[in-house]
Structures are given as C-alpha cells and as structure tokens.
Amino acid sequence: METQKIKIALVDDHTLFRSGLANLLSEFEELEITFEATNGIDLQSKIKLHEDVQVILMDINMPVMDGFSTTKWIKENYPKSYILALSMFEDEKSIINMIKAGANGYLLKQSKPREVLTAIKQIIEKGFYVNELVTGRLLVSVKNENPSCSITERELTFLQHCSTELTYKEIAALMNVSPRTVDNYRESLFAKLNLKSRTGLVVYGIKNDLIKI
Missing domain, CATH: 1.10.10.10 (Winged helix-like DNA-binding domain superfamily/Winged helix DNA-binding domain)
Structure with a gap:
C-alpha cells in the first residue's frame, strides 16, 4: 500500500534557491511539491488551487508581502496548513516574530535536505518543529x-x-x-x-x- 505523500509548498523570492530546494526535496518519495511562490501575494493566488497543502516552507524576508504578513494571512484563511519558517541567519527577533505570527517551526536555509525532511515530518506528526536553538525537551x-x-x-x-x-x-x-x-x-x-x-x-x-x- 502506497504511503500518502506530504503536500508541501515553497515560498521564496530567490528563484535559484527555491528551484534548488524543490529539486532536492523532490528526491524524497514522502514529499510532493504542490506549488512554488515568490512572495505572499503570489501565494494567495496559488493556494486557492491547492487548498490541501499541508506544510508551507516560508522565507521570512521577501518583497511585496513578507513572511510575517503571509504567515498571519495563512493562519487566518488556511489554519490547517503548517508553516516552516526559513532564514539565512539565526536571528532570534525574526524567529520570535514568525512564531508569534503563527509559524510552526524554524529552519536555517543552510540546513541539509534530510534535516528539512525531518522538520516537515515532525510538524505533521507533532504540530511543531524545534531545531538546535531549543532543546528537544521543549516538545515534552x-x-x-x-x-x-x-x-x-x-x-x-x-x-x-x-x-x-x-x-x-x-x-x-x-x-x-x-x-x-x-x-x-x-x-x-x-x-x-x-x-x-x-x-x-x-x-x-x-x-x-x-x-x-
């Protein structure tokens, strides 16, 4: 019996990074990339066609509509979708603001593909992902x-x-x-x-x- 794939979306204004991540994640048979978007406004138009998306990998700093505003919008309009925030730096201020906006986890863009997969699976299973910034005991x-x-x-x-x-x-x-x-x-x-x-x-x-x- 084939395992149900986790439907994910990528939101990032850097095309090379987004495409590269999409290619890396498509290697995992557990994942299905439903769509990619360049910012929050782009996501708003595309998610209407993919309302069953389960996890959204969200860049924090984007033009037009950033990760904070987009996260709030998703939580209001698609509360069943989980959000995994992506950032280049361990910026506590941004992480805290994303969590307050409703993000379910946080990951550095430098993370290895396997770690991204682990984060996605943990969000689906437990509703939250914590990386090395906080201890694993936090979930407990x-x-x-x-x-x-x-x-x-x-x-x-x-x-x-x-x-x-x-x-x-x-x-x-x-x-x-x-x-x-x-x-x-x-x-x-x-x-x-x-x-x-x-x-x-x-x-x-x-x-x-x-x-x-």
Missing part, C-alpha cells in the same frame, strides 16, 4: 499540561516581556529590578523548563498560553 514540556516546575509571578512577567523587542536591560528597567535580577529570572526559567534560548522561552510561553500575543 509543551505537551505536559501540568508542568512539575512552578513559574513565579515575576518570572511570568519576565516571560511576557521576552516576546517583545525589548532588550534584557530594558526589561529590567520596566520591571524596576537590576539587570542581574533579570538574568536570574532568565537562568531560572532556562533551568526549570530545560531550555537554552530566549526563542525557546517564547515558544514555550505561546504554546502554554502564558504569553498574550
């Missing part, structure tokens, strides 16, 4: 409805501020505490949740409804 934490660890009210406030563009120093000023205290909040949350980045904290907060977007 996200699914745990009753975390054994206790987050204090001050740590919760700090967690909320983490989803903004404020620096840690600015967060400290806003909370009327020293930068050292904010560092303690961060390290405490890293230890409690077994995470290692600000992105990880924001992902956890959003998935557990601790952060209001």
